[in-house]
Amino acid sequence: MADLITYRDAVAEGLAREMRRDPSVVCLGEDIGAAGGVFKTTVGLFAEFGPERVRDTPISEQAIVGMAMGAAMTGIRPVAEIMFSDFLACCWDYLANEIPKMRYMTGGQVTVPLVVRTANGGGLGFGAQHSQSVENWALAVPGLKIAAPSNPADVIGLLASAVRSDDPVVFFEHKGLFASRGETAPAGHLVPLGQAAIARPGTDVTVVALAATVPIALAAAAELESTGVKAEVIDLRCLVPLDMATVLESVGRTSRLLIVEENPYQGGWGGTVASIVADEGFELLDAPIRRVAAACVPLPFADALEDEVIPTTEKVVAALRTLLAY
Amino acid sequence: MIQVDGFTLLGLYEQMAVIRGTEKAAHDLFLAGLVKGTTHLAAGHEAVAVGASAALEPDDYVFATYRGHHHAMARGASPAECLAELMSKATGVCKAKGGSMHLTKASAGMLGSYAIVGAHLPIAAGAAWSAQLRGTSQVAVAFFGDGATNIGAFHEALNLASVWSLPVLFICENNLYMEYTPIASVTAADHPAADRAAGYRLPAEVIDGNDVVAVADAVSRAAARARAGDGPTVLEAETYRHFGHSRTDPASYRPEGELEEWLSRDPLDIARARLTELGVPEAEIEAAAQRAADTVASAVAEAKAADSADPAEALTDLWADGGHQWRT
Numbered sequence: 001m002a003d004l005i006t007y008r009d010a011v012a013e014g015l016a017r018e019m020r021r022d023p024s025v026v027c028l029g030e031d032i033g034a035a036g037g038v039f040k041t042t043v044g045l046f047a048e049f050g051p052e053r054v055r056d057t058p059i060s061e062q063a064i065v066g067m068a069m070g071a072a073m074t075g076i077r078p079v080a081e082i083m084f085s086d087f088l089a090c091c092w093d094y095l096a097n098e099i100p101k102m103r104y105m106t107g108g109q110v111t112v113p114l115v116v117r118t119a120n121g122g123g124l125g126f127g128a129q130h131s132q133s134v135e136n137w138a139l140a141v142p143g144l145k146i147a148a149p150s151n152p153a154d155v156i157g158l159l160a161s162a163v164r165s166d167d168p169v170v171f172f173e174h175k176g177l178f179a180s181r182g183e184t185a186p187a188g189h190l191v192p193l194g195q196a197a198i199a200r201p202g203t204d205v206t207v208v209a210l211a212a213t214v215p216i217a218l219a220a221a222a223e224l225e226s227t228g229v230k231a232e233v234i235d236l237r238c239l240v241p242l243d244m245a246t247v248l249e250s251v252g253r254t255s256r257l258l259i260v261e262e263n264p265y266q267g268g269w270g271g272t273v274a275s276i277v278a279d280e281g282f283e284l285l286d287a288p289i290r291r292v293a294a295a296c297v298p299l300p301f302a303d304a305l306e307d308e309v310i311p312t313t314e315k316v317v318a319a320l321r322t323l324l325a326y
Numbered sequence: 327m328i329q330v331d332g333f334t335l336l337g338l339y340e341q342m343a344v345i346r347g348t349e350k351a352a353h354d355l356f357l358a359g360l361v362k363g364t365t366h367l368a369a370g371h372e373a374v375a376v377g378a379s380a381a382l383e384p385d386d387y388v389f390a391t392y393r394g395h396h397h398a399m400a401r402g403a404s405p406a407e408c409l410a411e412l413m414s415k416a417t418g419v420c421k422a423k424g425g426s427m428h429l430t431k432a433s434a435g436m437l438g439s440y441a442i443v444g445a446h447l448p449i450a451a452g453a454a455w456s457a458q459l460r461g462t463s464q465v466a467v468a469f470f471g472d473g474a475t476n477i478g479a480f481h482e483a484l485n486l487a488s489v490w491s492l493p494v495l496f497i498c499e500n501n502l503y504m505e506y507t508p509i510a511s512v513t514a515a516d517h518p519a520a521d522r523a524a525g526y527r528l529p530a531e532v533i534d535g536n537d538v539v540a541v542a543d544a545v546s547r548a549a550a551r552a553r554a555g556d557g558p559t560v561l562e563a564e565t566y567r568h569f570g571h572s573r574t575d576p577a578s579y580r581p582e583g584e585l586e587e588w589l590s591r592d593p594l595d596i597a598r599a600r601l602t603e604l605g606v607p608e609a610e611i612e613a614a615a616q617r618a619a620d621t622v623a624s625a626v627a628e629a630k631a632a633d634s635a636d637p638a639e640a641l642t643d644l645w646a647d648g649g650h651q652w653r654t
Contacts, residue, residue, distance in 0.1 A: 070452020
């Protein structure tokens with residue numbers, strides 16, 4: 001059996017591999033240095049690469065992302081960490097107005113090859129301002145690439161592609177997955193941005209998931225297997241580029257589509273996936289497209305309340321049963 | 327004080343005259359319906375851009391604001407490509423994708439004009455950090471208005487640039503007004519940029535932003551300090567915009583006599599007086615002024631004659647591969 005590694009250690013491993021390969025890769029963020037990050041996702045980097053390349057910053061999100069942008073425009077490949085994705089709002093100008101628009105509005109004169117890593121999502125009882133899934137915020141901005149891995153090997157492979165990308169990438173690490181384990185990635189492992197994975201093949205229904213909703217979808221698919229249902233689970237891995245070819249091909253085989261997303265239904269990425277399937281795959285469908293998304297409220301604190309809001313295996317199983325009975 | 331000889335100063339004077347003429351041309355072209363959107367003209371601010379540029383090296387980095395025509399031209403963007411940008415022409419410096427507020431000439435180290443107030447101070451600090459990491463002697467310069475001194479990014483940038491001792495210059499063009507509101511009426515500091523510097527352990531100077539020699543002198547000292555590894559400097563250049571905030575602003579909020587007072591300290595007149603002091607003959611000064619006028623006239627003609635932007639260009643240049651595809 002291959003070596004197992006946690007998702008959190010995979011982040012540090014992925015960063016270390018890129019920093020060894022390319023001396024222009026530098027990291028900056030709050031508590032990422034000797035402390036190893038509040039989620040311990042940068043453990044070992046400070047010891048190996050030193051304070052020049054693993055920089056602790058003040059609690060200044062605009063300076064973190066703004067400086068990463070200026071460095072990226074001038075020959076450095078910065079990886080900036082925004083501790084909780086909710087805090088992206090503190091530096092949203094850079095992600096909405098500066099970084100994604102720079103290349104376009106200068107007529108292609110300037111590229112911005114940077115990565116903004118951030119811990120996304122709920123399920124850990126951190127309350128409304130430290131739990132939201134905000135990948136849909138980034139999806140609303142043309143000019144950002146978006147990765148959101150669901151397992152350790154993909155963390156390493158997508159991080160490698162993100163760092164090497166000449167375009168800006170927002171890299172969502174899911175807090176609920178940090179302790180999960182999976183196979184590590186072989187040396188040189190690269191997962192291209194914009195290439196979905198079929199996490200579980202099936203023939204009866206397509207379930208499209210991302211990050212923490214991938215294990216939820218897989219658990220639901222396993223539960224339904226005893227009733228003879230073969231659900232196919234697609235791990236999108238990226239929202240931009242969005243691998244709709246894989247989704248449409250799968251729906252062509254299953255004729256049913258369920259989308260499982262942790263961001264709110266209101267403005268969630270599943271709406272974009274659904275609209276493309278409705279537009280380009282209408283004739284493939286034998287049932288309405290369904291979405292299991294977060295309820296349109298802030299994330300509550302108590303476990304019992306949080307489970308009401310975000311997707312769970314039970315909700316996905318129920319949605320699949322309804323969809324298959326249509 | 328920096329020594330600027332008559333020949334050099336005559337060149338700076340001509341550059342300022344080209345900028346002034348181009349700004350007036352932009353104003354006229356707008357009134358003629360050939361420039362759309364808006365413009366934020368820098369007439370009156372020429373000495374800040376030209377004086378600073380004279381003190382910088384070609385590989386240094388400059389970051390400016392939406393009032394940035396003067397910085398683009400001072401760094402080497404041609405008046406023709408700037409006017410073409412304003413006129414939505416294919417030959418515009420940003421292929422007509424940026425417009426007046428985003429003039430950029432990366433090949434000349436002019437890394438953008440930013441229209442979200444204060445946003446580019448951290449970006450400039452990042453370019454300075456890059457120079458520090460790469461071990462070059464480059465400096466980065468952020469030019470910003472007085473209004474930017476009350477936004478968070480200003481303070482985050484000054485703090486971190488100071489802590490990391492970055493080779494960056496923060497140069498405020500204090501023209502007394504944010505948009506329509508006087509900066510003094512909303513700021514708890516007499517000098518909105520310079521007075522804040524001490525809070526970040528940074529040296530600061532208030533300088534005459536209408537005197538191109540004074541600007542060159544201060545910037546050259548600040549740049550030398552940055553290149554020596556001694557960190558950032560805050561400069562507050564006092565100046566005045568001759569037009570309103572933007573195209574639609576008649577600037578009727580200015581107290582009576584204020585514009586006239588500042589016009590009596592026009593940066594072009596101050597440079598002319600210095601030229602005369604240095605013994606440069608009036609005929610040579612006039613010849614420089616005429617060359618500037620000719621440059622502007624031919625830039626206007628060139629921009630007018632250029633092809634309009636190709637609509638197909640709307641879907642290029644988003645990604646590094648030149649395209650805009652976001653899905654398969």
